[in-house]
Amino acid sequence: MHKVYDVIICGAGPAGSIAATGLRLKGLSVLLLDEKEFPRDKVCGDQITPLGIDLLKEFGMVDNGLLKYTQKIDKMLIQGPDKAVARLQFDLKENQSEIYIIPRRALDHHLVRGAENLGTERFTGHLFEICTHTDGISVKCRTGGVVHQFQGKVLIGADGSSSTVSRLAGLHPVKRRGIAIRAYLHGIHLQADRLEGYFDRKWLPGYAWLFPTSQNSANIGLGMNVDHFKKTKPNLKDLLSVFVDQPYIKSRLSEDFSIENIGTWPLNIGPPKWNQLYKDRLILIGDAASLINPFTGGGIETGIISGLLAAEVIAEHLADDDFSKKIMKTYAKRLKKKLNLEQTLFLIATKIVGASPWIVEFLIKLVEISDLPFIFMKYMYKGNRVKRVDRTK
Ligand SMILES: Cc1cc2nc3c(=O)[nH]c(=O)nc-3n(C[C@H](O)[C@H](O)[C@H](O)COP(=O)(O)OP(=O)(O)OC[C@H]3O[C@@H](n4cnc5c(N)ncnc54)[C@H](O)[C@@H]3O)c2cc1C
Structure with missing residues (x-):
């Protein structure tokens, strides 16, 4: 008789590892699958927003092991098409995090180890088949020509922008790329x-x-x-x-x-088709759920948020073993409430900025004479963080 995990997660990027961490802290058994051995690289800008850092801190994930790979940022230079330049200085209050640059090879390995230290089981293999039953969900993975099968109550698809899980489940969350x-x-x-x-x-x-x-x-x-x-x-x-x-x-x-x-x-790119993030016994998170910020291209923060919300909803329904589509929808509803307005506004901002080089140049010049762009920057970095222009350099 095979072991039945409470949750199987396909994909050990930030979204999958944080979901595993959240689930383990609530006492659920978790299998975290990835086709790659870690440490591995992931093509990314490596920028983690202050909110992303705050969430990692909350889970005890920011320690010296991670900080040694971290470049802390509190300034920004933006140059326009006709060479207008804005220099911004973040004015951090006590306990506010900077932006961190952490190469994904180091960040993702650190987060996987964090999940493992809490008792997450790991398996290296390429998931290629899923099968939903009345009492659970099974997946098949291939490693070096050998097929392995695993059973769980729920499957989380955290397998990134070319998600196999969403394709096999017939879900189509992506509106734009x-x-x-x-x-x-x-x-x-x-x-x-x-x-x-x-x-x-x-x-x-x-x-x-x-x-x-x-x-x-x-x-x-x-x-x-x-x-x-x-x-x-x-x-x-x-x-x-x-x-x-x-x-x-x-x-x-x-x-x-x-x-x-x-x-x-x-x-x-977000916002996604919110009704395409779930099925019976299945949830998509992170890039698999199309949650990348349309303006910044950042998806680590939303990957973490979606992973934690998925863990929350699954843990709430473990006792009654109800992981029907109706219940899984709760996850999409909570996520939409958290992200939809923000992602829609960023999408509009992207369209405005992309409309003409002249608009970008104008907005960058505006930084010199007005506080208006800061309202946007504060919104982008979730809080009272960008305080003034550094006009000294
Ligand atoms: C060039 C570029 C720059 C970016 N810059 C930033 C940035 O600076 N800041 C930021 O926040 N975001 C950035 N992003 C977005 C960010 O990289 C993603 O949003 C983030 O990686 C999403 O994390 P994830 O855990 O959802 O997926 P991923 O990190 O992609 O992890 C998915 C995992 O699933 C595994 N997997 C895939 N298929 C299978 C399968 N069938 N079986 C088993 N395992 C599988 C993969 O091996 C991988 O480890 C950038 C993206 C790009 C392309």
Whole structure:
């Protein structure tokens, strides 16, 4: 007789690991599956928002083991298409978190180990089949040609932007997609506590970033929505080289600079089709649920939020073993209440900013003379965090 887990989670990214952590803290048995061995890389900008950090802190996940990989950020430089520049300074109150840059190879490994330390069981294999029964759900995984079967009461699909679970379940949550390229740049002079964002005509309506990972290295990349990508068909690798070749980057490179780990990845942008996040005994979270912020391209924070909400709803119904579609809908309802307004507003903001290079330039100039853009920034970073323009540099 096979063991029956309370919950099987497919995907050990931030969403899956945090869901596992939340479930273990409530005493449920959890199997966390991933096709990759950890540590593994994930194409990402590596930026974690203050709210994301606060949530990780709440679960005891921010310790020296993680901090040694962390670059703390409290400044931002944004440059417009006609070279208007805004310099922002975060004014942190006591106990407020900065933005953290943590390479995903380190972050995801840390979160998986955190879940394991709480008793989460792990398995490495590619999930390729699911079967829902009246009393549970079973999954099949392949590892090196060998098929393994597992039984659970509920399955969480946390398997990212090309989710196998959502495809096998016939769920279609994604309304819009983005695409982005990322690399690590070594050998650059930078301010290690400052994010840099560039809205250049060469890639608008997308944006390019330079996020410090140390005193002389950075996560760099650029992204855009898929509609624009399909229309203009740019070669993203060439576009990344164009970015590095701009005087504002090139002039800061050391002679022996290198660009490594180039990767391209799709982004499932929110808000999703909320009624496509659940079925009998099944819930989608994180990128599999299409929760990436349409403005920033960030999905770690919403992955964590959705993972915790999924854990909450599943734990509430363990005793009555009711994981019917009607009950699973509670998860989507709570998540929609938390994220729908915000994601809709960010989508509108993205459309405004993307409408014309002139608008981006105007908004960046506005920072110099008005506090208006700060209302938006405060909203973006969830709190009273961006307080003033740093006009000194
Ligand atoms: C270029 C780029 C830059 C980004 N920058 C940022 C940023 O700076 N900040 C931010 O917050 N977000 C950023 N994002 C978004 C962020 O990367 C995602 O939102 C985040 O990774 C979602 O986490 P997740 O746990 O849902 O999925 P993932 O992190 O994608 O994890 C999914 C896991 O599922 C596993 N898996 C997939 N299929 C199967 C299967 N069939 N069987 C078993 N395992 C499977 C994978 O191996 C993987 O480990 C960026 C995205 C891109 C593409």
